[in-house]
Amino acid sequence: MVWRLAALLACAWAITVPLAAIASTPTLTRADLRAGQDLSGRWTYSIDPYRDGLAGFHREPAGEGHRRFDDTSVDAVTRARPNALYEYDMERSPAATLPQAWLAHDPALRHYQGLMWYQRRFDAALKPGQRAFLRFEAVNYTARVFVNGKAAGEHEGGFTPFSLEVTDLLKSGSNQVTVGVDSTPLADGVPPPVTDWENYGGITRPMRLVITPTTFVDEAWVRLSKDGSLAATVTLDGAEAAGREVRVRVPGLDLVMSGKAGADGVAQLSAAAPKGLVRWSPEQPKLYDVVVEAGEDRLTDRVGFRTLEVRGGEILLNGKPVFLRGICLHEEEFGENPARTITEAGARALLTEARDGLNANFVRLAHYPHSEITTRLADEMGLLVWSEIPVYWLVDFKSPRTLALARGMLADNIRRDRNRASIALWSVANETPVGEPRNAFLSQLVDDVKALDDTRLVTAALLSERKTVDGHPEMSLADPLADRLDVLAVNTYNGWYGNDPLDAVPAISWKKT
Template structure:
C-alpha cells in the first residue's frame, strides 16, 4: 500500500488519536550530536517524471530493470549477463552535493515537479551487541520513500519536519546502499496545498545522518524555566528498559541536578527550584547553559536558555517585562542569485545578522513552515526571538481528516524538535486562512494540540483583516473567531499595495482596539533593487516601497495595542507565481534587501523605526 493510501486509511483513527500518536517516532533530540555518521555529501541522482521506479505502465510492480532501489551493481550485473536489460544505473548517474534542492543540480530542473531518486553508498562499523541504528532526515520535500540495501525501511510525507527510521536489522558494516525516492509534487489534501507563494525546492534539503544509540536511549529531553520559578525537565526514553529508569538532568554551571525515575511509559517529569544565580535568556543577553541528560548507557547534551514568555492584557512579557517585537519575516532561502535552499550555518547567520545587526531587530518570523534546526539554534545563540509556524496556508483542505492528521503530525514534530530553543516564543498554526466552520474546527484542534504539547509558549496565527468604513474613514480590525483561542493576535495587512489606497492616506487608517497584544505579522510592497521612479512613484519602484514603509509605520504608531511586527520580508525570494517580465521574473520583490544582499531604501526606514523602539526600552 502506498503512503497516501495508508494515511488515508488511517485517518479515521489518527484524527482523534492522542497527541503521542501524532508525531513520528522517535524524535531523536539532538541527532546531530549523537554517535554515527553524517550522510551529507556526494549523492547520485536520477530523474523519474513518470515514476517508472515505483510502478510499470500497466500499473503492476516495476520490473528489475526499473527498480532504482535494488541492491545491485548494474554495470557488473550486465557484464556478467549481457542480455540483462537495465534502464537505469544509479552508481553512474549524475552527482550532486546534498543537502540541496534539486534546482541547484541542473538549471533544467528549475520547474521540475515529480519524482527524483537519490543514491549513495557508505561503510559503517558493525553494531555492537544491543546497539540500534536509525536513519535521520532533517527534511525531504515533499514525500520520501527510503530503501536501505534494497529493502524498504519507511516513508514520510511533509517537506519541513524531521523523521527517523530504524534500520538496526538492515544496516551492514560495508557497502550500504541508501536510496531515497523524493517526490516534490504537492498534494491537494497535503500541507501545504499545491498553490503557495514560494519556491517548492524539491529534494533532500537538510542534513541526513546514520545515528547509533544504545538499546534504550534518550529520545526527548525538554528542559525549561516555568513561570513559577522552577527548572522543569520532561525526558522520554525509547527502548526495552525505558520504564523505571533513573534519569539525571544536570546543569553544572548552576550546580543543578534534576533527577527521578521514569514512569511505566518511560517518561520522567521532574523539577527543582531555579538557582538564584540563574541568568535569564534575552535578546540583550542570550545566555545558554550546557545541559547534560544521563539515563543508563545514554548521555545527551544540549545548550539551553532559560526565560519566560507570557501576555498580560495587551502586553507581551519576556521574563516579566514588556517587550516590543522588532522583527521581520524570513523565508528559508540563502543569499545569492541562484539559491537552492542550502542552509548552512554561515548562510543562516548571514540572514539573521541582517535582522539583528542591520535592522536592530530582536524578532524574526520564520515563514511559512518550520525552518532548519541550524537556524533556530543560531537564533538562540544570537539573541533573536522567533515565531515558528507550520504551512497551514491558503487552500488547505480543512474538511479532510487526512489533511488534519498531517497538520497535527507536522505541528507535533516541529514542537518536539525545538522545545529547548529559548528563542522560540510563539507557535503559529496558520497563515491567511478564510473563515469557515471546517477551518475553525481544524485550527481549534491545532491550538489545543499546542497547549497540550507546550504550555511554556504563546499561540498565534496570521489572520486576514476586516475593513469597514465608519464616518467616511477606514477602520481595520480582526473579525475572526480564532482570535478568542490565541494569545497574540496577528494581522497581515497590505493597505496601499493590495488596495487602491493612496500612500498619503495610510496614516489616517484607524484600527479597532484589541484586548490582547497585536502584531503586524505582514505588510510590505514590492521593489526591484535599483529601479527608481520618483516622479510617477509607480509600484515596484524603490521610491514607492520607501514611502509605503514610511506611511505604514506612521499608521502603526497610532495603534495602542500593537506590540510588534514582522514585515514581509527580509530578502527577495523565488516565487513562481510572480512573473512580471521586468520587475519580478519569478521573484517576490517585497524584500528589503535584494537576493544578493543589496539593501533597498525602505530597509533604512524600518531600521530607523527600530532604533527608536530600541531607545524606548
C-alpha cells in the same frame, strides 16, 4: 474580545482523535551531536517524471531495470545477462552535493516538480546492543527510503525531521541508501499546492546515520517553569525504558535532577532554580550546557532559561514587557541562486542582518519550520522567534487526513525545538479564510500546542476585513479563532496589494470587533 497585538506583520465540526494517537517518528533531539556519521556529501540522482521506479505501466510492481533502489550492480548483471533490460544505473548517474534543492543540480530542473531518486553508499558496523537510525532534517515533500534494496519507511512533509530505524537492514561494511523524493504538492497535503514562493524540492537539510544504545534518550525538554522551578521531561525509547534511572545535570548552575522513568518511558524531574540563574533575553542570551544521562546513553544540549506570559495587552519576557521589533524571513541563503543550502554561516548572515542591520529583536520564520541550525543560532544571537507550520491559504480543512498531517507536523516541530529559548510563539496558521471546518481544524491545533508546551504562546496570522465608513476605509478583525490565541497577528498589505495609493494609507482606520 481583548486584542493582544504583539506585532503588525506584512508578510459544529467535532475533532476526537487524541494527541497521543498522532503518529510520530523518534525525535532524536540534537542528532547532530550524537554518535554516527554525517551522510551529507556526494549522492547520485535520477529524475523519474513518470514514477516508473515505483510502478509499471499497468500499476504492477516496478520491474527490474526500473527499480533505482535495488542493491545490485547493473554492470555485473548486464555482463552476465546481456539481454537484461536496464534503463537506469544509479552508479553512473549524475552526482550532486547534498543537502541541496535539486534546482541547483542542473538548470533544466529549475521548475521540475515530481519524483527524483538519490543514492549513495556508506560504511557501517554495529556493535551488539546498538541501534541505528537514518535521520533526515527535511525532505520536500514526500520521501521513500530504502536501505540495501529494502524499504525502510516513508515520510510526508517537507520541513520537519523524521527518523527511520534501520538496525535490521544494515550490513557490516558497505551499505546502500536510496531516497525517492517527490516534490509534487497534494490537494489534501500540508502545505497546499498554491504558493507564491519557492518551496524547493529535494533533500534540503542534513541527514545522518545515528547510532544509539538499545534504550536511549529520545528527547529531553529542560525549561524554567511558570512557578520558577527548573523542570525536565525526559523521554526514553527502547525495551528497557520503564523504570530506568535518569539524571539531568546543569554544570554551570551546580544543579542535578534525578529520578526514574515511568511505565511510559518518560521521567518528570524538577528542582528549585538556583539563585545564580541568569535568564535568557535578547540583551543577554545566556545559554547553559545541559547533560542528560540514562543508562549507557548521554545527551548534551545548550539551553536558555526564561519565562513568557501575556498580561492584559502586553507580552512579558521574564516578567517584564517586551515589544517585538522584527520581520518575516524565508529560508533562503543570500546570493543570486539560492538552493536552500542553509549552513551555519548562511543562517548567521540572515539573522545578523535582521538583528544588527534592522535593529530587530524578533523574527518570524515564515511560513514553515526553518532549519535547526537557524533556531539554535537564534538562541545564541538573542533573537525571539515565531515558529510556524505550513498551514496557509487553501488547506483542505474538511479532510481528516490533512488534519492528521498538520497535527503531526506541529508535534514534530514543537518536540524538535522545545529546548530553544528563542522560540516565543508557536503559530498554527497563516491567512486562512474563516469557516466552521477551518475553525475546528485550527482550534484542534491550538489545543495541541497547549498540551505540548505550556511555556510559550500560541498565535496565528489572521486575515482582516475591510469596508468603507463615512467615505474612509475601515479595517477590522472578525475571526472567532482570536479568542483561542495568546497573541493576535494581522497580515495587512495596504499600499502594497490592492488599489490604495500610498498617500491614502494614513486615512485607513482600524476597529476591533
